[in-house]
Amino acid sequence: MAHPRTLILASTSAYRRELLTRLQLPFDVVAPDVDETAGPGEHGSALALRLALAKAHAVATQHPDAVVIGSDQVATVNGRTLGKPGNHARAVEQLRLMRGQTILFETAVAVVCRASGFERSAVEPVEVTMRDLGDAEIERYLQLEPAYDCAGSAKCEGLGITLMTAIRSADATALVGLPMIRTAALLREAGIDPLASDAGGGR
Numbered sequence: 001m002a003h004p005r006t007l008i009l010a011s012t013s014a015y016r017r018e019l020l021t022r023l024q025l026p027f028d029v030v031a032p033d034v035d036e037t038a039g040p041g042e043h044g045s046a047l048a049l050r051l052a053l054a055k056a057h058a059v060a061t062q063h064p065d066a067v068v069i070g071s072d073q074v075a076t077v078n079g080r081t082l083g084k085p086g087n088h089a090r091a092v093e094q095l096r097l098m099r100g101q102t103i104l105f106e107t108a109v110a111v112v113c114r115a116s117g118f119e120r121s122a123v124e125p126v127e128v129t130m131r132d133l134g135d136a137e138i139e140r141y142l143q144l145e146p147a148y149d150c151a152g153s154a155k156c157e158g159l160g161i162t163l164m165t166a167i168r169s170a171d172a173t174a175l176v177g178l179p180m181i182r183t184a185a186l187l188r189e190a191g192i193d194p195l196a197s198d199a200g201g202g203r
Contacts, residue, residue, distance in 0.1 A: 124179035
């Protein structure tokens with residue numbers, strides 16, 4: 001028997017999509033129309049949590065019977081928020097700023113179902129310590145792996161792991177973009193259990 005509620009990921013991120021497939025649940029992907037500009041004095045977990053909820057609600061409004069997952073990640077180093085660099089020059093700037101430093105990545109996840117009135121959210125912190133990178137290493141890394149679509153300009157699931165000395169978290173998948181331990185727990189609360197006999201299997 002198919003699960004009574006559709007599962008939707010409110011994100012176009014390939015990283016989040018890949019992570020969610022690990023639960024072997026059928027799901028749809030819908031892009032949320034959300035302004036991600038931070039408010040005055042808003043940063044860190046507060047910003048990540050607000051945007052995760054905004055993304056989930058934006059899609060849930062259009063699909064009220066579905067269970068919708070929203071997520072957002074904010075990276076902070078020395079009080080400065082790091083977004084996606086978008087180009088080579090900004091990526092170099094970010095990696096220079098991060099070298100030898102510990103960066104706090106805060107990844108929020110929200111699960112919403114309008115029909116049932118369900119709404120839960122959580123933030124998973126991850127601390128990443130970077131090596132004291134030389135300029136040549138930074139340039140070489142970005143040549144081999146141009147991580148311009150990642151906050152912090154480095155992919156821990158790829159070659160970017162060589163730039164790091166430590167990752168500290170209760171859930172390492174949070175660094176990739178979606179904290180899967182917490183996501184699975186919230187989905188169970190919402191009535192979707194990947195291990196239930198009627199979960200539907202993966203796509």
